[in-house]
Amino acid sequence: MAPDAGEVTLLLRSWTRGDKTALDRLMPKVYRELRRVAAGQFRLERSGHTLQATALVHEAYLRLVGQTCVDCQTRAHFFGIAANLMRQILVNHAERRGAAKRGGGNRVTLRDAGAFTEQPLLDVLALDQALDKLAKFDPRQTRIVELRFFGGLSEAEIAELLGVSITTVEREWRTARAVLYKDLSQRRPAEGEA
Secondary structure, X not given: OOXXXXXXXXXXXXXXXXXXXXXXXXXXXXXXXXXXXXHHHHHOOOOOOOOOHHHHHHHXXXXXXXXXXXXXXXXXXXXXXXXXXXXXXXXXXXXXXOHHHHOOOOEXXXXXXXXXXXXXXXXXXXXXXXXXXXXXXOHHHHHXXXXXXXOOOOHHHHHHHXXXXXXXXXXXXXXXXXXXXXXXXXXXXXXXXX
């Protein structure tokens, strides 16, 4: 069961102000929620994936704990940071596995991505490259994809975090999916030839 968002926010604010006991109380609550998000990601992964949800959360947790200057005022902001870390971890893992060279490797499913129904599995490195390309034109759309896909945040949480309306998040999520679908569709034939 997810912890009370208000309690997490209060602990985050205390931790940001340097209260180390707040960090001690925060991490078990956040860890469970991060584990739930990661488990959801890995239920959609191909079988035999070499990185497990627990390992993903542990690595994200260690990177979060290792931050010396964290300014997290809300639960959504914290999970936005975690989403970015999980993306980096998955990409680093895919690179280590040599996915780019063989066109295989780590594949991920973009849940809630209706535009991707024809191609449910995507190479995480190709997705990362497509997101980097999208970020040059629309950083907010890239952030929305990160927060939805890697962070598991709801549209309402993303809207709060970014300071925009839910309608804006919904519109930009649809647009980003379409742009990524087009980019990834164009990459697929070349990868199949390799």
